Amino acid sequence: MRWLRRNLVVIAGAATLAYLILPNVVVTVFSFNKPRGRFNYTWQEFSTDAWREPCGVADMCGSLALSLQIALWATLGATVLGTLIAFALARHRFRARSAVNTLIFLPMAMPEVVMGASLGTLFLNMRIEFGFWTILTAHIMFCLSFVVTAVKARVMSMDPRLEQAAQDLYASPLQTFLRVTLPIAAPGIAAGAMLSFALSFDDFIITNFNSGPASTTFPMFVWGSAQRGTPVQINVIGTAMFVIAVGVVLIGRLAGSRRKRS
Amino acid sequence: MTDTTGGDVRLSGISKTYGSFTAVHPLDLTVPAGSFFALLGASGCGKTTTLRMIAGLENPTTGTVELGGRDVTALPPHKRPVNTVFQNYALFPHLDIYENVAFGLRRRGIKSVKKQVDETLELVELGPLARRRPHQLSGGQQQRVALARALINHPQVLLLDEPLGALDLKLRRQMQLELKRIQTEVGITFVHVTHDQEEAMAMADTVAVMNAGRVEQLGRPADLYENPETTFVANFLGTSNLIEAEVAEATDEELLLTAGEAKLRLPARRCRGAARAGDTILAGIRPEKVSLAHADEAGSVPEGRNRVQGNITDAGFMGVSTQYVVETRAAGRIAVYEQNIERDGRLVPGADVVLHWSPENTFGFDADARSIHGVQQPAGEGV
Numbered sequence: 001m002r003w004l005r006r007n008l009v010v011i012a013g014a015a016t017l018a019y020l021i022l023p024n025v026v027v028t029v030f031s032f033n034k035p036r037g038r039f040n041y042t043w044q045e046f047s048t049d050a051w052r053e054p055c056g057v058a059d060m061c062g063s064l065a066l067s068l069q070i071a072l073w074a075t076l077g078a079t080v081l082g083t084l085i086a087f088a089l090a091r092h093r094f095r096a097r098s099a100v101n102t103l104i105f106l107p108m109a110m111p112e113v114v115m116g117a118s119l120g121t122l123f124l125n126m127r128i129e130f131g132f133w134t135i136l137t138a139h140i141m142f143c144l145s146f147v148v149t150a151v152k153a154r155v156m157s158m159d160p161r162l163e164q165a166a167q168d169l170y171a172s173p174l175q176t177f178l179r180v181t182l183p184i185a186a187p188g189i190a191a192g193a194m195l196s197f198a199l200s201f202d203d204f205i206i207t208n209f210n211s212g213p214a215s216t217t218f219p220m221f222v223w224g225s226a227q228r229g230t231p232v233q234i235n236v237i238g239t240a241m242f243v244i245a246v247g248v249v250l251i252g253r254l255a256g257s258r259r260k261r262s
Numbered sequence: 263m264t265d266t267t268g269g270d271v272r273l274s275g276i277s278k279t280y281g282s283f284t285a286v287h288p289l290d291l292t293v294p295a296g297s298f299f300a301l302l303g304a305s306g307c308g309k310t311t312t313l314r315m316i317a318g319l320e321n322p323t324t325g326t327v328e329l330g331g332r333d334v335t336a337l338p339p340h341k342r343p344v345n346t347v348f349q350n351y352a353l354f355p356h357l358d359i360y361e362n363v364a365f366g367l368r369r370r371g372i373k374s375v376k377k378q379v380d381e382t383l384e385l386v387e388l389g390p391l392a393r394r395r396p397h398q399l400s401g402g403q404q405q406r407v408a409l410a411r412a413l414i415n416h417p418q419v420l421l422l423d424e425p426l427g428a429l430d431l432k433l434r435r436q437m438q439l440e441l442k443r444i445q446t447e448v449g450i451t452f453v454h455v456t457h458d459q460e461e462a463m464a465m466a467d468t469v470a471v472m473n474a475g476r477v478e479q480l481g482r483p484a485d486l487y488e489n490p491e492t493t494f495v496a497n498f499l500g501t502s503n504l505i506e507a508e509v510a511e512a513t514d515e516e517l518l519l520t521a522g523e524a525k526l527r528l529p530a531r532r533c534r535g536a537a538r539a540g541d542t543i544l545a546g547i548r549p550e551k552v553s554l555a556h557a558d559e560a561g562s563v564p565e566g567r568n569r570v571q572g573n574i575t576d577a578g579f580m581g582v583s584t585q586y587v588v589e590t591r592a593a594g595r596i597a598v599y600e601q602n603i604e605r606d607g608r609l610v611p612g613a614d615v616v617l618h619w620s621p622e623n624t625f626g627f628d629a630d631a632r633s634i635h636g637v638q639q640p641a642g643e644g645v
Contacts, residue, residue: 159352
């Protein structure tokens, strides 16, 4: 009983972690399955077929490439624009400042279905062809608010005297920005960029409303194939993405702690 | 930026207004090259704004700033040969101590900085910590990094904005000596902003006391303390007992004053402004210069001293001294600090006493100085 009381926190922590990780474990385990039939839902026997041939399913790797491409460009666009907006909101007092501040949060608060549908209607009425560019435009839009939020928090908490100190120490306005402002804001910018990439890569709802017949992203492919049969390769890609994501976070942590120690 | 040590700072008619609020009234101030100059005042008096105008971080509404004879009013901060030690230091958190100190040299395109950085870190005794980050250092160490980061550039003028404000009392006293030593060693003009009157007096050659955007009085610390010219200065630098008195007789040498039934003498040279018979002035005396005798021994008080009768209302034992508050009919409440050398056991609250002091230690100024600058603080209320 006393042992339980003393270790309750650890047990609760472990249980929560298991809750979070279990789906990923299932995905990984089933990536080594050799299903009978078209659906990969029951365990049959161990096999590395899918790992040896990750692109063995028609159109899947094409959709993966499209998703990665869109995620990269959306991240770049949203990070640059979002950082600029965040600096403007944190540093300057202008007429529509509070309105902009509220509007920036709208994509986060609004249901994705509504936003996706209305954006689709807009593109349709403007007679814009659905495809890569409509998806990218939509993704940059909803990623923006996350970047702005992350960067603004960082810029707001920055001591304005640091920039004054840099100027006082002979740094021109450009040098001040590059040598002091940007490095200090960097963690916020990096967080916003990572969030953007993740959100863009796995977005389904908004993408579905704004894609063309020739532009199928990876989440759309998964959803579409789930109705006809789920190839094991989906699990392979899922596992690979999980490992890469964990790897990036770990490298970030290691770099951070080494910098702190030195 | 240049290699000339020091440079005088000349402010001419400089002022700063924010909307309808005037932070600094038009001000003329000259800080001689190589001196340690303190701007002293309560928070919000305009001293930091004045400093920031010298640094270029604030544009003056009117007036000019000259450094070593050159008008720098229009120059942005990064082109001025001055450096600042900021309040709370403003060290760059993403750079280590070495790079913090090297920052100014690098921005000026100097490639080989190692020797200078090492020497400067040596000067502030921080050599072994060069590769640490600012947040890993104590407050006192951070303070010295901020100092090194500014000094390495050999500025014509070093500006210090409340540099010791974040340190505890003991460290503050230690750093005061250290700053004074470094200033003597490098010979650079220091302009130091502080609200701590002891700090200003301990370090500066010249102190300017500021109040509500104006310089009330400027001079050597001892002169300011001995001869305050306004109520504000009299009570901001230490504590003063101010007695409202009427001039009964005035000669070139001495003024005879009456306050109630008491007659006081004041050397004419210690009274600011011409006082004629019939004028009302404020006569001041520092609490530590007043002696206290029990009423039974009133006869033993030497002739020729200013004396006032009163009754002790409060006595506070401070270890090295005792602080009394004495209620007098002639001069209101008078604060007295008595060294605890031979304590008279009869000097307790309720006792009748005679206060006496040398006329030489009395100072005086126009009673109108009170209405111009701030309100008078009741005697005995420490500043």
